[in-house]
Amino acid sequence: MSQDSLRQSGVIYGVTIYWFTIAGAVIVLLGSFLALGLGWTVMPVNEQLSQLLQGKPLSLSNSITSGDMLIQLGLGLSVFSIVPAILLGVPRLWRSGYRLVALCGCANVLLLIGAFGFCFL
Amino acid sequence: MRLFLKVPELTLLIVLSLACYFAIGVIEPIANGEVFSLHSILSLTLASFILSVAIAIIAVIAGIGGGVIFTPIVLGFTSLDSLVVRATGLVVAMFSGLISAAPLLKQGLVDIRLVYICALPTVIGGLLGALMAFQLASVMGPSSDAFVRVLLGLLLLGVAVLFITGGGRHDYPKTSRLTGLARLFSLDMSYYEESVQTQVRYSVKRLGLAICLFIGVGFVGGFFGLGGGWAMVPVLNLVMAVPLKAAVASSGVLLALGNAAAIWPYMLYGAMVPILVAPWMLGQVIGGIVGAHILAKVKVVVVRRLMILLLCLTSVKLIYRGLQDLDYIGRIIS
Numbered sequence: 442m443s444q445d446s447l448r449q450s451g452v453i454y455g456v457t458i459y460w461f462t463i464a465g466a467v468i469v470l471l472g473s474f475l476a477l478g479l480g481w482t483v484m485p486v487n488e489q490l491s492q493l494l495q496g497k498p499l500s501l502s503n504s505i506t507s508g509d510m511l512i513q514l515g516l517g518l519s520v521f522s523i524v525p526a527i528l529l530g531v532p533r534l535w536r537s538g539y540r541l542v543a544l545c546g547c548a549n550v551l552l553l554i555g556a557f558g559f560c561f562l
Numbered sequence: 563m564r565l566f567l568k569v570p571e572l573t574l575l576i577v578l579s580l581a582c583y584f585a586i587g588v589i590e591p592i593a594n595g596e597v598f599s600l601h602s603i604l605s606l607t608l609a610s611f612i613l614s615v616a617i618a619i620i621a622v623i624a625g626i627g628g629g630v631i632f633t634p635i636v637l638g639f640t641s642l643d644s645l646v647v648r649a650t651g652l653v654v655a656m657f658s659g660l661i662s663a664a665p666l667l668k669q670g671l672v673d674i675r676l677v678y679i680c681a682l683p684t685v686i687g688g689l690l691g692a693l694m695a696f697q698l699a700s701v702m703g704p705s706s707d708a709f710v711r712v713l714l715g716l717l718l719l720g721v722a723v724l725f726i727t728g729g730g731r732h733d734y735p736k737t738s739r740l741t742g743l744a745r746l747f748s749l750d751m752s753y754y755e756e757s758v759q760t761q762v763r764y765s766v767k768r769l770g771l772a773i774c775l776f777i778g779v780g781f782v783g784g785f786f787g788l789g790g791g792w793a794m795v796p797v798l799n800l801v802m803a804v805p806l807k808a809a810v811a812s813s814g815v816l817l818a819l820g821n822a823a824a825i826w827p828y829m830l831y832g833a834m835v836p837i838l839v840a841p842w843m844l845g846q847v848i849g850g851i852v853g854a855h856i857l858a859k860v861k862v863v864v865v866r867r868l869m870i871l872l873l874c875l876t877s878v879k880l881i882y883r884g885l886q887d888l889d890y891i892g893r894i895i896s
Contacts, residue, residue: 478585
């Protein structure tokens with residue numbers, strides 16, 4: 442079993458997530474600017490904050506054109522980057538003989554996609 | 563300073579973040595409301611961002627995930643809705659782990675086999691915990707917040723005791739022959755220990771027991787929005803015999819993967835409030851990169867002592883507030 446392939450598989454996983462998360466952070470930043478800078482929010486920021494600080498939950502309907510939605514998109518992109526990160530690294534694990542570990546990686550992907558599907562579809 | 567030159571994307575993110583907040587302050591688009599002026603909204607956002615950077619650095623160095631610092635403090639000292647706090651807490655818990663995965667995996671401190679295997683039970687537990695949080699809120703109504711505060715306070719006291727009695731931790735546990743499940747997965751590992759300039763070898767033990775414990779850790783992390791990193795280090799180090807430094811590094815990476823599924827229910831039910839979460843996420847990304855680069859050189863003792871103090875104070879405050887909201891304090895006094 443190759444230790445080099447194992448290390449490379451880990452690095453592929455980490456680097457993929459790293460760059461997706463940085464891209465996600467830039468999108469979140471853009472969303473923050475639109476929401477706080479230009480006031481493109483589903484509900485006025487003042488209203489959101491005062492409701493939150495009074496301990497009330499918010500029911501925000503997501504508008505695709507709002508800064509709020511862009512922030513959620515950035516967050517979702519970073520979290521979902523785990524899926525391609527695992528899928529890119531798993532073939533190397535499989536070829537280097539760590540097949541059970543590769544299967545665990547795939548099971549994690551299925552769980553993440555399954556949970557997403559269960560919640561949103 | 564060398565770090566900012568070595569990692570240009572970190573510098574770029576910091577500059578972009580500061581430029582964005584500066585631009586928001588200059589444009590002044592938000593009408594001053596009855597409750598909040600633009601100045602106070604911007605101050606709140608900037609304070610969240612700076613606090614998040616500090617929490618992320620501490621979290622990566624201590625291997626605990628920032629949720630265990632963020633969630634109790636915000637629940638104990640503000641009146642924000644507990645589901646909103648827990649959703650933000652999960653973001654705080656997992657984003658420093660997400661971003662620090664690359665440097666830690668490159669340094670060889672984290673073994674990807676450990677991450678994939680231990681993440682499975684954590685993902686399942688985390689998802690169940692998040693769904694249970696909403697179930698509890700719908701069954702108990704407003705009193706669920708107080709109930710969660712008391713439970714979390716008690717849990718944190720337990721965590722503080724775990725940190726205090728952590729003297730039994732093994733920096734370099736003895737290696738032995740692989741048995742059972744660990745043998746099936748060939749979990750013989752090694753990493754280069756920079757502080758003693760040597761290759762440290764270790765073999766994973768008691769994988770079956772650890773898998774059961776990770777389901778519980780995931781559940782608690784998903785339910786309270788803590789992440790669960792505080793429990794991962796003891797499980798990795800004391801149960802699985804992973805050397806302390808590798809356990810600390812693995813915990814953060816594992817936390818990110820293990821809590822990913824728990825985020826979706828909070829998003830679905832609208833508990834993830836974007837303008838509240840954004841500065842915390844950005845701070846975690848920046849602090850996570852900084853923390854991962856200084857982890858190899860830093861002594862964790864000071865961070866741990868600070869954590870113990872913080873946990874004790876916050877748990878007392880949480881229990882007091884929870885009991886007060888449940889009207890127990892008033893009844894005791896009268």
